[in-house]
Structures are given as structure tokens and as C-alpha cells.
Amino acid sequence: EGVDTVIVGRPNVGKSTLMNVLSGVERSIVTHIPGTTRDVVEETVRLGDVVLRLADTAGLHETDDPVEAIGVEKARGRLETAGLVLAVFDASQNLEEEDRCLLKKLDGRPAVAVINKTDLTPCIDEAFVRRHVPYVVTISAKQEMGMEQLREAVCDVL
Ligand code: GDP
Ligand code: MG
Numbered sequence: 001e002g003v004d005t006v007i008v009g010r011p012n013v014g015k016s017t018l019m020n021v022l023s024g025v026e027r028s029i030v031t032h033i034p035g036t037t038r039d040v041v042e043e044t045v046r047l048g049d050v051v052l053r054l055a056d057t058a059g060l061h062e063t064d065d066p067v068e069a070i071g072v073e074k075a076r077g078r079l080e081t082a083g084l085v086l087a088v089f090d091a092s093q094n095l096e097e098e099d100r101c102l103l104k105k106l107d108g109r110p111a112v113a114v115i116n117k118t119d120l121t122p123c124i125d126e127a128f129v130r131r132h133v134p135y136v137v138t139i140s141a142k143q144e145m146g147m148e149q150l151r152e153a154v155c156d157v158l
Helices: 015-023 066-081 097-106 126-132 147-157
Strands: 003-008 041-047 050-056 084-090 111-116 136-138
Touching (some): 015 041, 015 050, 041 147, 050 147, 097 111, 126 136
Parallel strands (some): 003 050, 111 136
């Protein structure tokens, strides 16, 4: 039961923090060290009227570490097949090549662009994000801000 939903994005953008806020339990390890989430962590959550089967994934990036690479491959696989994509970006940073690559893959897909860390000084090119994904929400997962808008966006997309 539930919509197959993947949480993806570069390392350290706050995917695991978001996963934990949505699931209400400390399921995923949150750390400032990139590459901590290696396996896919799953949790079923109810968001308003919809049930999501959330999958938190390893950060999308190039890596020479073979163990990390397996996690990244799993993340890319989940991204291909998911019924809903929550693509997470860091508001305090410029978009990187990996972010732009991800955005291009989202054209025409059921997806919400989640711009996280809005408690920090904004830097991200939000207009670029909006060109690819019509549903954009700005949140601070750490401060649990913007969760209601995220819920509404998810309901609109599905
Ligand atoms: P992941 O690698 O994408 O899973 O990122 P994590 O969830 O592990 O978070 C990476 C770092 O960013 C941690 O130090 C978090 O506490 C921090 N972080 C997550 N969300 C926010 C946020 O909304 N604001 C700020 N300032 N930091 C955040
Ligand atoms: Mg993580």
C-alpha cells in the first residue's frame, strides 16, 4: 500500500533529516559527514489523505568509494522507478552539476522540488528549479518549517 516515493539529492542537502521529520522517528542517520546514508532506508508515512512509502537514499554524486557507489546506484535505480520523487536541494548553496542533472530527469514526472535549509542565507537559483519542476516548496527540515506546504504539494502532484 502507498505511493512508491523516493527522497533524492546531493549529499548533505538534508534528505535524512526530512525523512525523519516526515516519519516522526529517527530512522535515518543525520550527520554533516557526506555519504553516511548508504543503503535505502524505508518508512511508510501518512501525509494528509495519502500514504507514501518513503525511501531515503544515498546522496547523488560521483564517488571512487566502491561501497558508497553501490548506495548511489541504488538511489539512481529508485529514482527511475518511483511513483513520486521528492528532490531535495540546499537553499544556501549554488546549484551544482548533479542538481541540474537531477532536475532534467524530473521533467514530466510526478515530483516535488524541496528547497531545504531556508533558515540559512539563500543562494540557490530558484527560478532554474521552477523551470523544471512546477511544484516547488521551501522548507527547513531541521526547524520543521514548511511541512504543511510540502503536504499540499504532494497531494496536488498525485
Ligand atoms: P543528507 O546527506 O541529504 O541525508 O543530509 P542530512 O539529513 O544527513 O543532513 C546533513 C546536515 O545538514 C546535517 O548536519 C543536518 O543537521 C543539516 N540540515 C538538515 N536540514 C537542515 C535545515 O533545514 N537547516 C540547516 N541549517 N541544516 C540542516
Ligand atoms: Mg542521508
